[in-house]
């Protein structure tokens with residue numbers, strides 16, 4: 179990698195920690211600083227070995243606070259912004275923290291990136307900004323039609339980035355990927371929740387008719403795409419990242435149960451998520467022109483992911499205990515009660 183030093187915000191979260199682990203492994207000369215507020219979603223365990231060995235400098239700090247951003251960005255040649263509030267269900271309950279982190283926090287980062295003249299700023303965004311797709315693949319010029327407060331906040335961050343690229347010529351790129359899965363993903367999200375519930379012998383709460391579709395990408399493939407865009411993307415441009423093989427949630431749930439060795443009777447159809455986006459579909463040819471292509475097939479990657487959760491039971495049991503357990507029970511009690519069919 180041509181980068182001497184990078185700042186990774188949100189590097190203790192799911193994709194951020196996988197990204198940091200990949201860069202540390204494959205580009206040991208790159209100096210890595212992680213800035214992370216360690217919200218409920220952040221987990222220092224995800225990168226503890228790298229911090230302990232000195233491969234990563236960790237700063238606990240909040241992108242909503244300009245002073246923290248200023249300190250962390252010192253000497254960074256390239257900034258990767260993974261820090262965000264990310265869970266759609268939480269954003270439906272309460273969106274203020276999403277607006278603060280995903281928009282205001284992004285603005286703080288952009289301001290200092292400009293002042294400190296970083297070589298490149300990389301905004302990690304999502305396919306959800308285009309909203310639900312009714313059969314059509316969205317490309318990078320498609321209109322933004324967010325379907326929930328999370329994706330609306332991500333739109334705000336993206337638009338501020340594009341404004342900085344245009345107004346101040348800040349050299350930045352935006353990646354918009356489809357749903358990621360893999361090691362270190364928080365248990366509130368669909369795939370880890372279903373794997374760990376299955377392992378605990380609990381029900382798997384499927385929203386609505388279970389036929390909502392997502393185009394799952396293995397986290398390592400997304401991390402490689404982000405690196406490719408950072409190195410070779412054009413200033414001011416957006417790059418969609420996707421595999422192009424959407425599948426219904428029900429099929430994914432059945433595959434998880436098969437790998438965990440449980441029967442489909444554990445699936446419970448519950449009240450649908452409010453405003454639930456039916457499908458996200460991306461046209462992602464632009465990133466392929468940069469030389470990227472996914473290396474991983476869904477089925478073996480899912481098997482590897484299930485194995486990771488089996489081998490790292492302590493990791494997710496700690497995440498799933500305490501505050502999360504309370505949140506989960508409050509959130510799902512009602513909806514589970516409304517579950518009718520198995």
Ligand code: NAD
Pocket residue numbers: 187188189190191192193194213214215216217218219220221239240241242259260261262263264265279283302303304305332354355356357358359363364
């Ligand atoms: P995550 O929720 O697992 O991790 C987010 C990280 O950001 C956590 O470590 C958290 O502590 C940190 N953070 C949150 N608010 C912060 C703040 N104010 N200051 C500093 N740190 C803060 O999220 P993820 O799934 O790894 O997603 C990373 C990025 O990728 C997000 O921007 C998300 O929108 C985007 N994305 C995710 C997916 C997906 O499927 N997970 C798909 C497309 C895009």
Ligand code: TYD
Pocket residue numbers: 265266267357366367368369371383384385390391392427451
């Ligand atoms: P999620 O992992 O929350 O990602 P996103 O909503 O950002 O795509 O959910 C993925 C899909 O799984 C989505 O269609 C909602 C569905 N889902 C369930 O059916 N049950 C659940 O308990 C969760 C968390 C998600």
